[in-house]
Amino acid sequence: MSNPIFLPNGMEAIKAEYKKFPLQEFNQNPLIQALPPLLDKAAIIRKLMVRPIYKDEEKYVDSAYRIYMVNRLFQLFTPLPVHVEVWNMIHSLIMQGYLARNPFDKHYKQYINESGKEIINRSFDINSRQNFRTTAGCGTFIGYSGMGKTTTINRVLSNIPQVIVHNQYRGIHYNQIQLVWLKLEAPSNSSLKALCLQFFMKIDELLGTNNYKKYVSRNMSVDHMLPLISQVSHNIGLGLLIIDETQNIKKRGADQIMNFFVYLINSGINLCLIGTPGAYDLFGKELRMTRRLTGNAEIIYNNMKYGNEFTYLLESIWKYQWTQNFIPFNEELGKAIYEETQGISDLVVKLFVYSQQLAIENGEEEVSINIIKKVAKDKFKLLQPMLEAIRSGNPHKIAKYEDIRRINSENFVVSNSRETRKQEPVNPKRVKEVEIVDKIEEPRKKLKQKEYKEDDLRYLLQRGVQIEKTPYQVLLENEYIEDTTNWIEVNDL
Structure with a gap:
């Protein structure tokens, strides 16, 4: 992160540095030009990859320490094709959403001013957008539990500065704090009010503002909060709102929350929805919702089949062995691990970690099929029905x-x-x-x-x-x- 600065509340941010893009439409907007440059596939993989600390001589350290060394494997992140898709989806949503939100565009400034006046006068119409035509959209990332959806999103977001401070743009005074992305969790009780309160509290925590005290009162209804959320999002230059654990949204309250998502997109705020297949039913109720909520990118991440992708993941972790006897990877071991994990990446890593720890504990000092099966039987008891x-x-x-x-x-x-x-x-x-x-x-x-x-x-x-x-x-x-x-x-x- 270049040019780090600190906000009054202690939050770290960066000073805006404006880049020139090959796309002319990007070079007129400070909110876009302050973002990191777009990368090709090879560069994305390098950015996403995380390798744990590993030295070959560590396998001769006392077993009590090696058991803990194996836990380093939980830090490993091996980029797969789906992770590159997620990277491109996130960056595309942010940049595309900012296109219509140029702070120097007279139509956009007029829209913000008019919306603010309507909120003050309590005459705000949720369906009115004056002359503002949004370029915002929504991406969805749906997949099996344990496939690393949240971890993937966090890895991508860690490469995007969250808070950018602007002072001057092309010789013009431009005092702006830009919040590039914000990540929330869908409330387990499907309460839209709880989601709205979470929004204001997160903003205040990150930027040191007092939106919660300023706008939220015990008697304020959700209908009054919605235009405020939109206005605050525009004021802080929010680029992408990520809602995780959307499978928590159940039938009770689901329609209200989904209408809220559609409203945010219509008002110019980008969304990314993450969840397990339990969230699938939310997207099939009405065409107007489905069209907006799945209109930009839909990424499905099922469990891996036994093949090249699964083998690549397994080979990438196989070289990290803290047992004294290094066992080369072979197809028989690969099939045994697939049988016990069914291609769920979280279970693959856990099974390999626990197998090494058992081999170190019992003195065998090598991973074998018998150990793999014993660990799966002992450690995955509650998972066996699934x-x-x-x-x-x-x-x-x-x-x-x-x-x-x-x-x-x-x-x-x-x-x-x-x-x-x-x-x-x-x-x-x-x-x-x-x-x-x-x-x-x-x-x-x-x-x-x-x-x-x-x-x-x-x-x-x-x-x-x-x-x-x-x-x-x-x-x-x-x-x-x-x-x-x-x-x-x-x-x-």
């Missing part, structure tokens, strides 16, 4: 756990039972279950698009079609039927 569901490929077993619902990255829909069966070998134990599902799914083709009352079973089935759920899933979730897999498991005993 891992077994992934191994089975059974969509009904997988549907029990929202965090591991597989999403088709090509069309952004959850894979249904028919698609899943095409990709896996026939399992004789599931023949009866498949027949049951086929019989239930058959009426789906004949279902006419009519308007039904909410208490009509046909209404539920029609809604299921719209959000890409099978009739079986709809009936099961609404407790009209029981889970047939329980019957099959009992019969198999």
Whole structure:
């Protein structure tokens, strides 16, 4: 970070240095020119990569210390293709969003001034944007729990200065504190007010302002907070608002929060939404929401299949062995680790760390398949039902756990039972279950698009079609039927 300076509250920031970009539209806006330059793929990988401290002679240190040395592997970050996609998505959102927010553009200044007056006069219209046409958008990053979504976002953001201080631009006095990005977490109770309060408190913590005391009172409604959030965001030059853990947004309060997201985009604020597949249902309700909330970049990160990507990740961590006997990587070891982790990157690292620690503790001093299986059995006990569901490929077993619902990255829909069966070998134990599902799914083709009352079973089935759920899933979730897999498991005993 160049030219570090400190704000009155002690927060570190940088002094703006204006760069010239090959794109002419970037060179008229100080909020863009103060950002880091765009990088090619090789440079992005170098920026993202984190290697732990490792020396070959450390394997001869006393075992009590080596056990702790192995924990350094948790610091390792190996860039994969999806991480480069996330990098490009974040940078693109920030720069694209700033295009229409040039502080020296007369139309943008007029929009800010008019909005401020309307807020003061309590005449603010949430749907009015005067002559301001936003270039803001939204990116989504949806993937399995344990695939490192939050870690990836944090690695990308660590390479982007969060606070930039402007003093002068092209000989013109320009006193501005620019907050490039802000990261919040979706409240577990789906409360929009809690999200608004979190916004003001985070801003005050970072910039040393008093927005919370100034704008927030016990009796202030969310409707009054929304225009204030938009106005504050423009005043501090907020480039990107990141909302993590969006799967926490449940049915109660979901519509209000999603409308809030759409409003922010319409008012010129960029969004990035992060969550597990449990957040998928939020994006399929209405076209106006889906169009805005998935209009810029949609990145799906399922568990890795056994192949080049998984092998590359495993080989990148394999060279860090603190056991006295170095074991070269081979396909047999790779398949054993994949079987116990199902390509979930967090579990891959943990399994390799715990296996080394066990090998050091018991004196074997080398990683073996037996040790890998023993560690997985002892350390992943609570995860076994989820891992077994992934191994089975059974969509009904997988549907029990929202965090591991597989999403088709090509069309952004959850894979249904028919698609899943095409990709896996026939399992004789599931023949009866498949027949049951086929019989239930058959009426789906004949279902006419009519308007039904909410208490009509046909209404539920029609809604299921719209959000890409099978009739079986709809009936099961609404407790009209029981889970047939329980019957099959009992019969198999």
